[in-house]
């Protein structure tokens with residue numbers, strides 16, 4: 001679970017446990033009603049956040065300490081609210097610290113993709129968060 005939900009013990013995005021199989025992964029997801037945009041349709045930002053979290057956590061579960069470098073989402077069909085869906089993640093390639101990842105979102109019982117994400121995750125250098133904290137301290141002191 002991400003830092004925002006860990007203390008609550010519940011993923012507010014509605015994302016389930018990730019199963020890792022080699023360099024691929026899958027997870028059950030369900031868009032909660034508070035992320036509704038159009039009638040019974042998920043906000044596109046939910047779909048992007050869901051992909052970001054699932055791909056990032058799948059890498060974390062593989063022992064890789066990464067952050068999202070970039071993320072592109074293709075929206076093929078409206079994503080329903082409250083419906084059981086599956087996200088499938090594959091590793092496209094690795095070059096140095098850069099991992100190119102792809103993921104698909106589909107209904108639990110239908111193979112057609114609703115949305116696809118492709119992006120680059122970058123392995124963090126040691127002290128990543130400490131440098132960020134220090135930069136913010138400097139900024140606030142200005």
Ligand SMILES: CCCCCCCC(=O)SCCNC(=O)CCNC(=O)[C@H](O)C(C)(C)COP(=O)(O)OP(=O)(O)OC[C@H]1O[C@@H](n2cnc3c(N)ncnc32)[C@H](O)[C@@H]1OP(=O)(O)O
Nearest residue numbers: 001002052053056057060067068069070096097120122125
């Ligand atoms: C457990 C909960 C999991 C939840 C998952 C959620 C994931 C997230 O949302 S993370 C938050 C969003 N992302 C961020 O905040 C990242 C902000 N960016 C940064 O901190 C830095 O730009 C960072 C770490 C990506 C790169 O900085 P730095 O470590 O100095 O690396 P740098 O030397 O510039 O680049 C390293 C490599 O990455 C590549 N790279 C850097 N930035 C990007 C980018 N935006 N896109 C693609 N590639 C990139 C570089 O080209 C370089 O490649 P190569 O080694 O082949 O030359």
